[in-house]
Structures are given as structure tokens and as C-alpha cells.
Amino acid sequence: MKLLRKLLFPLLILLLLCQPVLAADFSRLVILHTNDTHGYDEYGDGHNGMAVIASLKQELESQGYDVLLLDAGDAIQDNNLVNFSKGRSAIQFMNAAGYDAAAIGNHEFDYGQDVLQQLMSEALFPYVAANILVYATGKTFARPYTILQKGDVKVGIVGLTTPQTITSTSPKNVYGLTFLQGRQLWRVTELAVDEMKRQGCDLIIALGHLGSEPDCTGNRSEDIAEQVDGIDIVIDGHDHLVKNSYIGSTLLAETGCYTRNIGRITYEDGRWTENMLPFGEYTQEKPDVKLLVQTVRDQVNASLGQVVGTSLVNLDGSRVPGVRTMETNAGDFCADALLWQAQKANVLDGPVDASICNGGSIRSGIAPGNITRSMLYSMHPYNNQLCIVKITGRKLLEILEAATAFTPEAMGAFPQTSGIRYTIDTSVPYEKGELYPASSYYAPANPGSRITIDTVGGRSFRADDIYTIALVEYLAIGGDTYAGLCLPEAKLEYRSVGYLDVEALENYLTEELHGEIGLNYAASQGRITIR
Numbered sequence: 403m404k405l406l407r408k409l410l411f412p413l414l415i416l417l418l419l420c421q422p423v424l425a426a427d428f429s430r431l432v433i434l435h436t437n438d439t440h441g442y443d444e445y446g447d448g449h450n451g452m453a454v455i456a457s458l459k460q461e462l463e464s465q466g467y468d469v470l471l472l473d474a475g476d477a478i479q480d481n482n483l484v485n486f487s488k489g490r491s492a493i494q495f496m497n498a499a500g501y502d503a504a505a506i507g508n509h510e511f512d513y514g515q516d517v518l519q520q521l522m523s524e525a526l527f528p529y530v531a532a533n534i535l536v537y538a539t540g541k542t543f544a545r546p547y548t549i550l551q552k553g554d555v556k557v558g559i560v561g562l563t564t565p566q567t568i569t570s571t572s573p574k575n576v577y578g579l580t581f582l583q584g585r586q587l588w589r590v591t592e593l594a595v596d597e598m599k600r601q602g603c604d605l606i607i608a609l610g611h612l613g614s615e616p617d618c619t620g621n622r623s624e625d626i627a628e629q630v631d632g633i634d635i636v637i638d639g640h641d642h643l644v645k646n647s648y649i650g651s652t653l654l655a656e657t658g659c660y661t662r663n664i665g666r667i668t669y670e671d672g673r674w675t676e677n678m679l680p681f682g683e684y685t686q687e688k689p690d691v692k693l694l695v696q697t698v699r700d701q702v703n704a705s706l707g708q709v710v711g712t713s714l715v716n717l718d719g720s721r722v723p724g725v726r727t728m729e730t731n732a733g734d735f736c737a738d739a740l741l742w743q744a745q746k747a748n749v750l751d752g753p754v755d756a757s758i759c760n761g762g763s764i765r766s767g768i769a770p771g772n773i774t775r776s777m778l779y780s781m782h783p784y785n786n787q788l789c790i791v792k793i794t795g796r797k798l799l800e801i802l803e804a805a806t807a808f809t810p811e812a813m814g815a816f817p818q819t820s821g822i823r824y825t826i827d828t829s830v831p832y833e834k835g836e837l838y839p840a841s842s843y844y845a846p847a848n849p850g851s852r853i854t855i856d857t858v859g860g861r862s863f864r865a866d867d868i869y870t871i872a873l874v875e876y877l878a879i880g881g882d883t884y885a886g887l888c889l890p891e892a893k894l895e896y897r898s899v900g901y902l903d904v905e906a907l908e909n910y911l912t913e914e915l916h917g918e919i920g921l922n923y924a925a926s927q928g929r930i931t932i933r
Contacts, residue, residue, distance in 0.1 A: 437639030441481030475507025530561025558598030719767030733818025756821030762814025
């Protein structure tokens with residue numbers, strides 16, 4: 403008998419080892435996801451809001467589903483509902499809704515690293531970012547990935563943040579950080595995927611705030627899906643697009659922005675499938691989350707609800723087509739306000755010739771009717787200091803050419819102007835010169851090949867003349883494509899005006915326009931020609 407046992411035992415072990423490994427049961431897992439919510443967390447006016455998301459999650463769980471709720475970045479900044487608390491209310495909403503993990507978007511840095519670190523510590527869910535390193539230590543700014551158990555499914559989630567962050571928030575907000583890009587970005591993602599698989603993850607998700615814009619080539623969500631093996635789903639953000647496609651067997655999904663859609667991914671017919679919910683398809687709100695949002699809204703309105711003027715026209719603050727692709731009447735209004743305020747301040751005891759307001763700083767328009775202070779803060783939510791710089795005409799030509807490098811494609815850098823009339827010839831390709839220091843953008847090799855400046859301050863443009871230009875600090879210290887202003891001897895003089903950009907808007911409206919945006923702003927004023 404003992405001999406028989408000795409003979410059978412190795413055979414039993416062999417049979418057990420040869421049994422197929424049981425695949426995880428994905429049928430009860432639902433992945434809900436958002437991106438670029440930007441504080442549009444209240445139900446209504448096309449926005450699902452956090453109370454609807456929380457209710458949907460709760461209902462699915464009551465039906466026996468395991469629900470994974472993820473956000474792909476840019477949650478804490480833009481709408482006054484979250485701006486007023488410097489993002490804290492956004493974290494409170496997400497905590498109440500039951501988020502499981504979030505990526506770090508570029509605008510998560512808009513209040514500075516210290517504020518972001520504090521908000522991440524208050525979140526009841528992990529923030530993940532594998533490609534943001536602290537230069538002094540070489541360690542990641544946040545945990546690179548997280549592993550969560552949902553039912554019998556072990557889920558690995560790696561976070562990725564666009565390298566464009568170094569130019570799409572104020573440079574001072576990312577000082578001391580390195581954002582891995584290109585092959586380094588792919589490699590760090592690959593290492594995280596390998597480690598999560600080593601730890602037995604059944605499902606691998608790349609939670610990326612990367613986008614698909616042409617100027618992100620090499621760092622796009624598509625590049626991650628193509629270059630890194632083993633990723634089942636890429637949930638993306640940053641470019642505000644709706645995505646639902648496959649790259650090989652990898653699902654690429656994105657909801658657009660502003661909670662207009664709720665991403666909903668399930669496992670169907672052997673693959674992960676996106677069936678997002680547009681606004682209005684599910685309308686139940688979780689009562690406690692609804693009350694929390696309404697309480698914060700009342701607090702914000704009490705401070706910012708004062709009527710400061712009226713508008714007879716619709717100021718178009720649309721993104722695309724809009725302030726990032728062409729001159730708009732909203733762009734004219736904002737640039738005029740900056741120029742007027744800089745001229746009134748007169749900090750250099752001399753004329754201010756013109757102003758530049760990048761389209762990415764204009765986050766909303768203004769409809770006809772009463773204008774509240776809240777509307778102005780929504781239009782310019784960043785609280786940027788207004789500055790003036792003295793530069794040569796040659797430098798002005800360079801920065802305008804760099805800021806329109808991809809026009810007619812959208813660019814946050816797109817220069818809305820007051821006091822400058824210029825033409826963009828889009829038939830001429832943008833020829834790259836050297837990479838700007840501490841930037842992801844290239845200087846123009848031949849400034850003036852695509853851009854022709856007609857007049858500045860009402861005078862014919864001359865490359866050797868000196869011009870005084872009003873613009874926000876974000877641009878003056880090299881944000882977006884404006885790193886040319888940080889090159890040696892680029893700024894001949896540089897001075898803060900003493901007002902925030904939004905203060906300039908309110909002062910211009912109430913003092914210069916006597917509280918009324920009139921018919922002279924009914925359309926754009928022909929300052930920019932695009933051929």
C-alpha cells in the first residue's frame with residue numbers, strides 16, 4: 403500500500419500541474435470612468451455630475467456587479483465650483499462618489515505642488531503617475547501604479563501624465579519635476595505592466611492623461627497602446643475628445659470632458675467594450691452627494707454671485723473651433739481687457755503697445771444677459787498675474803510663430819491679441835529649430851516664414867523696434883510655447899502690473915465699458931488673418 407502511494411503521489415502532482423489555470427471571471431465587473439471633469443460636478447446643463455455618477459455606481463453594485471470607478475485627470479480645476487477651494491471640493495465630491503483611483507492631469511498642478519500633495523493626501527483613493535519623477539531624488543512624485551481587487555478580478559492600474567505639463571501649467575508649479583517622455587515613457591510603463599503581471603493581475607489598465615493631439619506624438623495614448631504589450635484598456639484624457647476604438651486588442655476609451663458622458667466598460671463577447679452613457683440617459687442622483695455639491699455651490703454663489711455687468715452679445719469662448727484655432731470676439735474682449743489694465747497701471751511710465759492672451763487661458767464664453775463675477779472667474783479661472791515685457795520685434799515674431807506652429811489645428815498657445823494685427827500662412831509648414839530649454843516645443847527655424855505682423859500699437863511692424871507687451875505671468879515665464887521669452891536677453895524689461903487677469907476683466911467691464919459689453923463685440927474684429 404505504501405509503495406502504491408509513493409507511485410501515485412508524483413502522478414497526482416503532475417496531473418494538478420497540468421490543469422489549465424482558470425481565467426478570471428470578468429462578467430461581473432463594470433468599469434466606470436471620467437476624465438477632464440474640470441469641476442463640472444453638478445447635474446444639469448449637459449453635465450452628469452458627481453451625484454449621478456455616485457448613484458449609477460451604487461445601483462450597479464446593488465445589482466451584484468463589482469464596480470471600478472476611475473478618473474483620468476484634470477478634476478480639480480476650471481469651474482468655480484472647485485476653483486473656489488483650490489480643488490478641495492473636487493476631492494470631497496470624488497471621495498463621496500467612491501472613486502477607486504485617479505491619474506494626475508496637467509491642471510492638477512495649477513495650484514502648485516504643495517496644494518496637490520495635500521489634496522492627494524485627503525483623497526480616499528490613490529493618485530497614480532509612473533512618469534513623473536522628483537529630480538532631486540529620482541523617485542516618483544506619486545505611486546506609479548496601484549493594484550485593486552474587485553470580486554475575483556485583480557486589477558492593475560498604471561498612471562501616466564502628459565509631458566506637456568511642463569508647458570501647460572505655470573513652470574513654477576512643476577519646478578524640480580521630470581516628466582518622462584517618448585521611449586522613456588514607454589519603458590516606465592512597460593516596467594509597471596510587467597510588475598503588475600508578476601503580482602498576478604488579471605486585468606491591466608493604463609489610466610493616462612495623455613491625449614492624441616499631433617504635438618503630443620510619441621507621448622499619446624495611441625503610442626502607449628502600440629508600444630507597450632500587455633495593456634488591456636487605455637483610459638485617456640487631456641484632449642477632451644470622445645474615444646472608443648481598438649488598437650490591436652487594446653481598448654482605447656475617453657469620455658470627452660465636463661462629465662457630459664460617463665464611461666462604462668464591460669466584458670462582452672471576449673473583449674472589453676465601451677458603452678458610455680451620455681447626459682440624460684441616467685438621471686438618478688445619490689442624495690448625500692447631491693446635497694454636498696449643492697452646499698458647495700451655495701457657498702460659491704454667495705461670494706461670486708454679484709452681478710457686475712450685462713452683455714448684449716454672445717462672447718464665443720468655445721475651444722475648437724474657437725479660441726484655440728482662430729480669433730473670436732471673446733478673445734478680443736479678453737485681450738482688450740489685459741491691454742487696458744496694463745495701460746492704466748502704467749508701471750513702466752510709458753505706453754503699452756499691445757497684449758497677447760493665449761486661447762488656452764479662456765475657458766468659457768459669456769451669454770447675453772447679466773454677467774456675474776462668477777462668470778468672469780469661469781472665463782479666466784487661473785488667477786494669473788498680469789505682467790508686461792519689453793521685447794524686440796524680432797522676438798515678438800518668434801513667439802507668435804511658435805504659438806501658431808500647428809494652426810489650423812488647435813493650440814492652447816494660440817495668440818488672441820489687442821494692438822497686434824498679424825497673418826498666418828498655413829500653407830507654409832512649420833520648420834522646427836532648436837528645442838526650447840525645459841520645454842516640449844521647438845523654436846521656429848525661420849521666424850516670419852508663416853507669420854506676418856502688419857502693425858503693433860497702430861504702427862507698422864519693424865523687427866528692430868522695441869515693443870511693450872502685456873500678457874499673463876504664465877506666458878512671461880515660458881509657459882506653453884512661449885519659452886522663447888526665457889532665453890537669454892529675451893525680456894529687456896519685465897514687471898508685474900499688480901492685477902490678476904480676472905481682475906483686469908472685471909475692471910475693464912465696469913470702468914471702461916461702464917458695465918456693458920456692447921455691439922462692438924458682436925463679432926471678431928479682424929485682427930488675425932488665417933490663410
